[in-house]
Amino acid sequence: MGVSATVLAVDAGNSKTDVAVVTGDGTVLATARGGGFQPPSVGVGPAVDVLGEAVERAFATAGVTRVGHVSACLANADLPVEEAGLATALHARGWGDSVDVRNDTFAVLRAGVTEPRGVAVVCGAGINCAGMRPDGRTARFPAIGRISGDWGGGWGLVEDALHHAARAEDGRGEPTSLARDLPGHFGLPSMYALIEALHLGRVEGARRHELAPVLFAAAADGDRIAGGLVDRQADEVVAMAVVALTRLELLDEETPVLLGGSVLAARHPRLDDRIRERLAERAPLAVPRVVTSPPVLGAVLLGLDRVGADAGAQERARAHFGG
Numbered sequence: 001m002g003v004s005a006t007v008l009a010v011d012a013g014n015s016k017t018d019v020a021v022v023t024g025d026g027t028v029l030a031t032a033r034g035g036g037f038q039p040p041s042v043g044v045g046p047a048v049d050v051l052g053e054a055v056e057r058a059f060a061t062a063g064v065t066r067v068g069h070v071s072a073c074l075a076n077a078d079l080p081v082e083e084a085g086l087a088t089a090l091h092a093r094g095w096g097d098s099v100d101v102r103n104d105t106f107a108v109l110r111a112g113v114t115e116p117r118g119v120a121v122v123c124g125a126g127i128n129c130a131g132m133r134p135d136g137r138t139a140r141f142p143a144i145g146r147i148s149g150d151w152g153g154g155w156g157l158v159e160d161a162l163h164h165a166a167r168a169e170d171g172r173g174e175p176t177s178l179a180r181d182l183p184g185h186f187g188l189p190s191m192y193a194l195i196e197a198l199h200l201g202r203v204e205g206a207r208r209h210e211l212a213p214v215l216f217a218a219a220a221d222g223d224r225i226a227g228g229l230v231d232r233q234a235d236e237v238v239a240m241a242v243v244a245l246t247r248l249e250l251l252d253e254e255t256p257v258l259l260g261g262s263v264l265a266a267r268h269p270r271l272d273d274r275i276r277e278r279l280a281e282r283a284p285l286a287v288p289r290v291v292t293s294p295p296v297l298g299a300v301l302l303g304l305d306r307v308g309a310d311a312g313a314q315e316r317a318r319a320h321f322g323g
Helices: 044-062 080-092 105-111 153-170 178-185 191-200 205-220 224-247 269-282 295-306 311-321
Strands: 005-012 016-022 028-035 067-074 096-103 118-123 127-132 138-140 255-260 286-290
Touching: 005 044, 005 295, 016 044, 016 295, 028 044, 028 311, 044 080, 067 080, 067 105, 067 295, 080 096, 096 105, 096 295, 105 118, 105 127, 105 255, 105 295, 118 224, 127 224, 138 224, 153 178, 153 191, 153 205, 153 224, 178 191, 178 205, 205 224, 205 269, 224 255, 224 269, 269 286, 295 311
Parallel strands: 005 067, 067 096, 118 255, 255 286
Antiparallel strands: 005 016, 016 028, 118 127, 127 138
């Protein structure tokens, strides 16, 4: 019979899953990595199976069979009803006595603060924002795409870059170096050739993400269209952060605003500078900083919060993950 640990922490993104088994004093017994968590594409059961592969490896390494509490921060858990359904699915696996499921944005937030207080904006493939206070109040957005009012993230930026580049080449839109730079990234001579290649699958759709750095490079070189898209992304990040701060009544307090995800972590100067300038105008007491700690640390800390672990346990966990 295995020994019972305290927390199983899960941070599951679209492309990878990280799990950790942790004791009540913050000692990390084991970690494991698995595949992406994509219930919209494969269904809840198969998606949880992917988590299970990583969990079972971590349990085997830690020498445990279950834990007291499961703290899971999951991509695609965008609505409270989805969180509830996923919590039920995880509880059915018998990994722990209790289960909390949150959107993965909360993992980025908790990883970047010493207490559960602040706001995080994550801009990677998509964009999302979440905030929390120690009293349990939260602020969040549906973040399921354009139908919920979202704009930006890597995919959104690339979609708009392709749109403007196509119109520039055929004369419907303003000239932009993107008409040359985007197809050039794939060794193609024109936007028409790139459109054809994407449409017919000669360039895989998943490779569109490679074009985000091309957009930022064009903006840095002074292209007006590319620069406008970068500025709009900065304004969207600030808008989400300010709304979350307002909902949580934190505008009048010095409050951390954590910036995470591949787009923001890249620290593109134009994007980074504009975010800080606009945030200073609209929320002068906000303290922006880029999160460099792994999000699974946030899932660990949320789990330790839940079981009432002391500050020493949290610091021990932070030290393990370099937080």
